[in-house]
Amino acid sequence: MKMLEIKNLHASVGDKEILRGINLTINAGEVHAIMGPNGAGKSTLSNVLAGRDGYTITQGEVLYKGENLLELAAEERAQRGVFLAFQYPVEIPGVSNIYLLKAALNAVRKYQGLDELDAIDFLSLVRSKLDLVKMDEQFLHRGVNEGFSGGEKKRNEILQMALLEPSLAILDETDSGLDIDALKTVSEGVNGLRSADRSIVMITHYQRLLDYIEPDFVHVLSDGKIVKTGDKELAKELEKTGYSWVQQGQAE
Amino acid sequence: MSEQEQINEVLATDYQAGFVTDIESDTFPPGLSEETVRKISRMKDEPEFLLEWRLKAYHHWLTLETPEWAHVNYPEIDYQAISYYSAPKKKTDGPKSLDEVDPELLRTYEKLGVPLDERARLAGVAVDAVFDSVSVANTFQDKLAEDGIIFMPFSKAVHAHPELIKKYLGSVVSYKDNFYAALNSALFSDGSFVYIPKGTRCPMELSTYFRINAANTGQFERTLIIADDDAYVSYLEGCTAPMRDENQLHAAVVELVAHDRAEIKYSTVQNWYPGDENGVGGIFNFVTKRAACRGVSSKVSWTQVETGSAITWKYPSIILQGDNSTGEFYSVAVTNNMQQADTGTKMIHLGKNTSSTIISKGIAAGRSQNSYRGLVRVGPNAENARNYTECDSLLMGDQCGAHTFPYIEVKNPTAQIEHEASTSKISEDQLFYCKQRGLDADDAVSMIVNGFCKEVMRQLPMEFAVEAQNLLSLSLEGSVG
Ligand SMILES: Nc1ncnc2c1ncn2[C@@H]1O[C@H](COP(=O)(O)OP(=O)(O)OP(=O)(O)O)[C@@H](O)[C@H]1O
């Protein structure tokens, strides 16, 4: 099954065109890595897919499970299983983490026609997910990302993903800011969530992540376009040579 | 829709308590003179001392000017155009039991979520229901009387306990205190009176529910609460009014007295009609609330959730006279559309080792103005006084304003004063984050705002915390997308 089809997607902020004709098809069960230089448009692509305001789609279309994704509101996309792990997770002071987790899970369950989980079932579910990312229970009762370290914030994103069980997860630089042990834990968490009916898009700058989570495809995004696609060997090559050669190739 | 448009939409919600009760009433014609004061006193068959006090207040008021220092703007009030008394017509001398209360009135309170019947009893909350200028129902009076607790309409207490009224009325807020306090002292119609005897812990929440119904009337209620040595009481007031295009004046006075080791917890959920989105109509809420911590180790805490009124002018204050006494002020003030709020507190430290805490959360949306104004004064004899103040403002959109006016006067070098302030905006990042987790805009805003106010909301008695949270969400509904 095709999870996501991006066809000739162009997106701008104001007069500035940032995505300049993206084509990408992701099947259910696949893991894709997107790499590319700073400012290439990787986060922009994830924001556009997740439905953030402020972008104008000037051309192209995006199908998610065969449906027109771009006409859905951000929360509708989330309820239908599109999940974005943020490059910079947001702090919400005073709102306990567990409250947000519960509200998020209930929003998804409501869309699926399921009842809200009662407090006891919810807590035992959350606890099992905490184990998965090796997070202490005290994080449930702190404000959402409030005073979390960089690494703790990233773990918290994966905790949310584990709980919400999305169909399409986009992880925007989830590996940056993680120490070596945390990288391992988070990777194990993500690997545990790999399944035949779930697709994962990982945005990263480091080949190292791909040693832990093996992608089926690696794409290079540069200047708003996918300029090269390969398997995990491509990431190794990039590690050695940098992006100058793909960018040169593009200019030809 | 942009985030801003969505914010505006969330904010554009109807006022739920805006209906009018169709009931026959006795209403004074508009106008204010010495005769108006006498007439009110006569209606209530008051003892001579009270009439004299009212008249002194009236003559003092005539010498005063409207205060203009608050950060609010409104057209001049024509005091001759207001009616100063309105009461539902009644057959008997005032209801003795709920069976005698006009069913139309019972329905009104039911609709407002304040059932006065059996169900209210289950909730364990005693209610005094004040409709325009009079108390129309008062539950649990007899049960409370078994413990020696007095909880009754002010107008009744004047007859039943004149010695207490004489002793305490005006002892915290003198009729000379300010323009609106003088006006209230001359014209007050009803309100609640509470006395908790020595060593008594009031076994249930006491509450007064104020409803303005009649058009073109002012409401001037007076509440007096006394906690004798080692007594405890938790008291809550709620307020609503119909939607009308004219502004209506509400000028209340509340006095609290806490004796040795006594504690009074006073909570307000203020939801007077705020006016429409263009600022037409709404209540002018000019209120003087003050507590005296007279006894040693006494404690008073004010908690207020202010969502209503076109204009709010209100500074619940505490005079910390007794050594080791404690004062607390927790406030959430929400303004939307064209609302203006200038609210805060005064903590006056006179005794030794007195301490006070001020937590103020202002939320401004639409084109509203939201100001915190607070005074912390430490007198020369107040050794080791402490104050902690935190005032935070949250802005929604870019057409509203939040302001803080802190005043600190310290006359004793041992004082420790801490002040923290912050201003933030509900960011698009926060909204998008919540939406990406499946929450719609209203739920996201309400969650973020409730998080912002958490420290204050958790001070409210359980029974009212939920109501207050809903009210917060309602008054901000449509403010984002
Ligand atoms: N709202 C905006 N207004 C103006 N320019 C923007 C906006 N959002 C993104 N851009 C620009 O678009 C380009 C792509 O940004 P984006 O964040 O998508 O890059 P990225 O590939 O994620 O980079 P990094 O690897 O540094 O995270 C950058 O030049 C950025 O400055």
Ligand SMILES: [Mg+2]
């Ligand atoms: Mg990025």
